[in-house]
Amino acid sequence: MGILMQQRAAGASEKMDLPDCDPRLLENTYRQFGIINRALSGWRRLYVNEVRTLVPDGQRPVTVLDIGCGGGDLAVMLSRWAARDGKPLHITGIDPDPRAAGFALQRRPAPGIEFRQAHSGDLVGEGRTFDVVISNHVLHHLAPDELQRLLQDSEILAAGKALHNDLVRSPAAFALFSVAALPFRRSFIRGDGLTSIRRSYKPAELSAAAPPGWTVERSSAFHQTLAYRRG
Numbered sequence: 001m002g003i004l005m006q007q008r009a010a011g012a013s014e015k016m017d018l019p020d021c022d023p024r025l026l027e028n029t030y031r032q033f034g035i036i037n038r039a040l041s042g043w044r045r046l047y048v049n050e051v052r053t054l055v056p057d058g059q060r061p062v063t064v065l066d067i068g069c070g071g072g073d074l075a076v077m078l079s080r081w082a083a084r085d086g087k088p089l090h091i092t093g094i095d096p097d098p099r100a101a102g103f104a105l106q107r108r109p110a111p112g113i114e115f116r117q118a119h120s121g122d123l124v125g126e127g128r129t130f131d132v133v134i135s136n137h138v139l140h141h142l143a144p145d146e147l148q149r150l151l152q153d154s155e156i157l158a159a160g161k162a163l164h165n166d167l168v169r170s171p172a173a174f175a176l177f178s179v180a181a182l183p184f185r186r187s188f189i190r191g192d193g194l195t196s197i198r199r200s201y202k203p204a205e206l207s208a209a210a211p212p213g214w215t216v217e218r219s220s221a222f223h224q225t226l227a228y229r230r231g
Helices: 001-004 023-040 043-050 073-084 097-105 120-125 146-156 172-181 189-199 203-210
Strands: 061-065 091-097 111-116 130-136 158-167 215-219 221-227
Touching: 023 073, 023 097, 023 111, 023 172, 023 189, 043 073, 043 130, 043 158, 061 120, 061 146, 073 091, 073 111, 073 120, 091 097, 091 120, 097 111, 120 146, 130 146, 146 158, 146 221, 172 189, 203 215, 203 221
Parallel strands: 061 091, 061 130, 091 111, 130 158
Antiparallel strands: 158 221, 215 221
8 A cells, every 4th residue: 555655646547537327427426525525634624723714905805716626525524613603704616617617507596606617717717716616536637737726816816715635645545435435325425535635746746846835734644635835
């Protein structure tokens, strides 16, 4: 196992990314992401420490951009937490994959959440800015040049901070997720999740790949966050 985790499996592919993957399994995967992310992603701590503490100018809500939003579960989760706290958020979720964007757009409409099919560069071109830019499980999918573009876009789009949460490659994460994901059937969750861990960075690797001004912080046993904060 340790040997398997020594090098990033950067060239490995995940079944859900294939254009001809089973649409039923893909839809189930989008549905099950919400359970996985609530349980394992570390976003509750990130929300409490990094999002809930933001104070916008005037009476407007805190604005959030969720890059690579997938089926939209993270946006919905953050919105519900914020509503319970009396902390209004306006979340824009974007994903370049028409299947993911389509699933998110089919969700029941929720106040303060909008989804669209787009790249981060599209919003840069529109001159948009947000209090906080986030992503979840996106970084390990990107080629080196794509990673740099995403981080450059994030620095432009984030008026306050950017938080890119991703998996940590380690034997422990692989073994724990292998067991934790056993109940998730008729989807790509377990197989693709294990591939994702193999494709992910170790903290030192992610730090070396990031431009100056970015820091790597652990957010859970499975996750690390590449963070950028304006002074």
